[in-house]
Amino acid sequence: MTLLPDAVETYLNHLLRARARPLLLTFDANWQLVDLHGDTGHHGLDAEAPQALVQQLQDLFLGLPHDQPQDLPFVELAGGRHAHVHLVPDGDTFHLLLLDAGDEHGRTQAHQQLGNDAALAGIEKSRTLARLRQIKSELEQQRARLEEANALKNALFATLSHEFRTPLTSIFGYLHLLERDGASARDQALLALRRNASYLFALAENLLEYGRGEAGESLLDPGALDLAALVADLDAMFRPLAAEKGLALVVDAGAAPPAEALFDAVKLRQVAINLLSNALRYTPAGYVRAHLAWDGTRLVLEVRDTGLGIDAGSRAKVFKPFNRGAQHGSRGAGLGLSIVKRLVERMSGSIDLESELGQGSTFRVALPALAGAGMPQAAPAANRRSLGALIVDDDPDVAALLDVLLGDLGMRTRVASNVAAALAAVAAEMPDLVLVDVELPGISGNAAVYQLRSQGYKGRIVTVSANATESARAAALAAGADHYLTKPLDFAQFARVVQSAGAIS
Amino acid sequence: MSDIARKVCMLGDFGVGKTSLVARYVRNTFSEKYLTTVGVKVDSRVVALPGGVDLKLVIWDIAGKAALDSVNKNYLRGASGLILVADGTREASLRAALNLAMQARDVINEPACVLFVNKLDLVDRWEVAPAVLEEIRRSITVFETSALSGDGVEAGFDELARMLAP
Numbered sequence: 001m002t003l004l005p006d007a008v009e010t011y012l013n014h015l016l017r018a019r020a021r022p023l024l025l026t027f028d029a030n031w032q033l034v035d036l037h038g039d040t041g042h043h044g045l046d047a048e049a050p051q052a053l054v055q056q057l058q059d060l061f062l063g064l065p066h067d068q069p070q071d072l073p074f075v076e077l078a079g080g081r082h083a084h085v086h087l088v089p090d091g092d093t094f095h096l097l098l099l100d101a102g103d104e105h106g107r108t109q110a111h112q113q114l115g116n117d118a119a120l121a122g123i124e125k126s127r128t129l130a131r132l133r134q135i136k137s138e139l140e141q142q143r144a145r146l147e148e149a150n151a152l153k154n155a156l157f158a159t160l161s162h163e164f165r166t167p168l169t170s171i172f173g174y175l176h177l178l179e180r181d182g183a184s185a186r187d188q189a190l191l192a193l194r195r196n197a198s199y200l201f202a203l204a205e206n207l208l209e210y211g212r213g214e215a216g217e218s219l220l221d222p223g224a225l226d227l228a229a230l231v232a233d234l235d236a237m238f239r240p241l242a243a244e245k246g247l248a249l250v251v252d253a254g255a256a257p258p259a260e261a262l263f264d265a266v267k268l269r270q271v272a273i274n275l276l277s278n279a280l281r282y283t284p285a286g287y288v289r290a291h292l293a294w295d296g297t298r299l300v301l302e303v304r305d306t307g308l309g310i311d312a313g314s315r316a317k318v319f320k321p322f323n324r325g326a327q328h329g330s331r332g333a334g335l336g337l338s339i340v341k342r343l344v345e346r347m348s349g350s351i352d353l354e355s356e357l358g359q360g361s362t363f364r365v366a367l368p369a370l371a372g373a374g375m376p377q378a379a380p381a382a383n384r385r386s387l388g389a390l391i392v393d394d395d396p397d398v399a400a401l402l403d404v405l406l407g408d409l410g411m412r413t414r415v416a417s418n419v420a421a422a423l424a425a426v427a428a429e430m431p432d433l434v435l436v437d438v439e440l441p442g443i444s445g446n447a448a449v450y451q452l453r454s455q456g457y458k459g460r461i462v463t464v465s466a467n468a469t470e471s472a473r474a475a476a477l478a479a480g481a482d483h484y485l486t487k488p489l490d491f492a493q494f495a496r497v498v499q500s501a502g503a504i505s
Numbered sequence: 506m507s508d509i510a511r512k513v514c515m516l517g518d519f520g521v522g523k524t525s526l527v528a529r530y531v532r533n534t535f536s537e538k539y540l541t542t543v544g545v546k547v548d549s550r551v552v553a554l555p556g557g558v559d560l561k562l563v564i565w566d567i568a569g570k571a572a573l574d575s576v577n578k579n580y581l582r583g584a585s586g587l588i589l590v591a592d593g594t595r596e597a598s599l600r601a602a603l604n605l606a607m608q609a610r611d612v613i614n615e616p617a618c619v620l621f622v623n624k625l626d627l628v629d630r631w632e633v634a635p636a637v638l639e640e641i642r643r644s645i646t647v648f649e650t651s652a653l654s655g656d657g658v659e660a661g662f663d664e665l666a667r668m669l670a671p
Contacts, residue, residue, distance in 0.1 A: 113540070442654055446628050450649065451635075451649050478629075
């Protein structure tokens with residue numbers, strides 16, 4: 001480049017030096033400072049004790065060759081000062097040239113900050129919009145559920161007014177007959193009264209069970225089962241109705257369950273009553289047969305009829321409340337099968353339906369025996385081993401309580417009071433179940449769950465929290481928990497969840 | 506002073522918490538305010554390794570970017586180790602960190618590498634699923650970290666120091 005006029009060169013030299021405030025440090029190959037020029041004060045260098053800056057520069061050029069020019073822009077030095085640092089090789093020595101970058105850094109940073117803040121705000125904005133869309137969709141679902149619940153309630157009232165009135169009319173009618181005709185009408189009237197009273201009783205039981213389902217789950221009440229007595233009772237209850245319709249009715253029992261197998265007799269009876277009542281209602285001719293027997297592992301109740309049958313499209317619907325339309329020409333509250341399903345599931349059993357339109361239906365219920373204390377039985381004894389559980393809770397009282405509860409369920413337990421201890425304990429012992437309190441000191445229990453999962457822990461994780469919101473639950477499950485329980489603990493639910501975890505492990 | 510020193514670079518998209526992680530590790534401080542880094546800031550901390558060896562980690566906190574430009578590549582020269590940093594609440598930042606690692610291999614030959622997935626204190630808002638990290642762990646050592654609480658930070662830097670031990 002051609003030289004500029006001397007005056008301009010001099011001006012430019014002064015201008016650039018004044019702006020760049022150059023500081024030149026010359027080192028030998030062993031990083032011994034051999035020469036120093038320039039504005040030491042501006043770059044925070046104490047000329048009498050340059051060691052701190054030298055050390056920093058030495059760190060800066062760690063791993064870089066000293067025999068090639070280097071250019072490191074925007075290096076932050078001690079005291080928050082910024083410089084462009086250049087290495088200039090010069091024979092056996094090398095120079096480090098520091099040029100002030102303070103103003104340029106300030107401008108660049110302000111510009112970059114604006115850009116980054118805008119990008120982060122954009123991310124947050126789209127996230128918020130997604131959350132709003134999610135909330136909107138949840139609200140719509142909730143509204144649909146409320147509308148459905150309202151429709152169910154209306155259907156319930158409409159049905160009940162009819163369902164109660166019909167047997168009551170019959171009861172009043174036969175009472176009138178008894179009063180008028182005395183002994184001559186006695187047998188027929190008693191039969192009719194019994195039939196209608198039974199129907200009202202079943203209806204009341206179903207309504208109670210339906211209400212319980214709305215308010216929360218009912219506990220199981222395991223006890224010994226007298227199969228013969230149950231069969232006799234069902235037979236007595238339904239024989240008059242079958243006789244009246246001209247249907248053959250068989251209620252019989254096969255092998256009885258062993259004495260140690262416990263069942264909830266009231267719920268089982270309710271299931272049988274509903275299925276029989278349903279079968280008799282929808283069978284205009286032919287027979288209804290109920291058979292109860294222990295098949296070696298489960299109690300099986302089979303109710304077969306030669307009734308109207310249910311077409312394939314309606315089979316799934318018959319278990320929903322108020323769907324009596326699924327069976328044509330129906331009469332009844334439409335609650336029976338939905339309650340049967342709920343009760344069977346409550347007893348950890350299963351229900352199957354085989355049916356052909358015009359040929360009849362067969363409902364088959366299989367119920368495992370219940371263990372004590374109202375809990376479904378865990379895995380069969382042969383497969384059961386002592387399961388290990390880790391309790392992660394910082395509250396010693398809560399941890400002790402959980403310890404006792406898990407001990408009662410046959411588990412070996414260990415307690416960790418923070419996330420780090422929990423991670424170490426899981427790595428060392430791989431427990432079958434980890435029970436984590438979300439509200440831990442410092443980092444949350446969800447972080448512990450996340451780390452366990454990302455480290456490959458495949459056991460069951462149950463998260464416990466005082467926060468009952470749906471978002472808290474979703475966060476816990478997203479972090480990797482299998483179950484989310486809220487405090488105060490429902491002990492029956494707790495035991496069920498723990499036992500299901502154990503069965504899966 | 507330790508005789509052994511190793512240069513390590515913090516690599517990751519902007520706003521993932523690289524500067525905060527270094528501040529937590531070197532000075533045990535944390536600031537809620539986000540201040541973007543321009544250029545580079547070099548810090549160091551001596552790590553006592555098993556066997557009585559001291560190793561000085563010279564930590565380069567480099568301005569965050571989703572891809573390496575020539576300036577950033579220049580900063581990487583001479584590094585022995587990389588700390589890839591992602592923000593668990595931004596899944597894209599995890600992809601960026603892994604991309605940066607690939608690009609860095611053009612400049613550095615077989616660097617020791619650890620991945621910090623930061624902002625563990627905000628785990629309820631994480632977009633990165635645990636199964637994703639479980640998979641990534643097969644190829645790189647992963648630490649879930651929180652510069653705010655300090656969780657995982659010390660362990661992560663110390664692990665890299667062990668990987669860089671002579």
